[in-house]
Amino acid sequence: MQDDVRDALLKVALGFRVEEVTEEYDAREGELRLVKRRETHKDVPPDLKAVKLLLEGTDYAALSDEELEAERARLKAALGECEREEAQEKA
Secondary structure (H helix, E strand, O other): OHHHHHHHHHHHHHOEEEEEEEEEEEEEOOEEEEEEEEEEEEEEOOOHHHHHHHHHOOOHHHOOHHHHHHHHHHHHHHHHHHHHHHHHHHO
């Protein structure tokens, strides 16, 4: 559970993109037919409060060198994943 919360907080701290799909239907002769479909993208900017919570929530001074390296690798991988998603969405 704690990792899920941290991952969600990291997503908000880095910013993300949301896709919204709106569909309108018309009911004629007992059938539903798609009349209009609209896809929109909303960019949610990075949130500095989330960054602050991430930094305050971890006592980096108490971590060993191995733990610090593991945390660095985890954050770097998460950042790389966000950057790949952004690149795919722009393509």
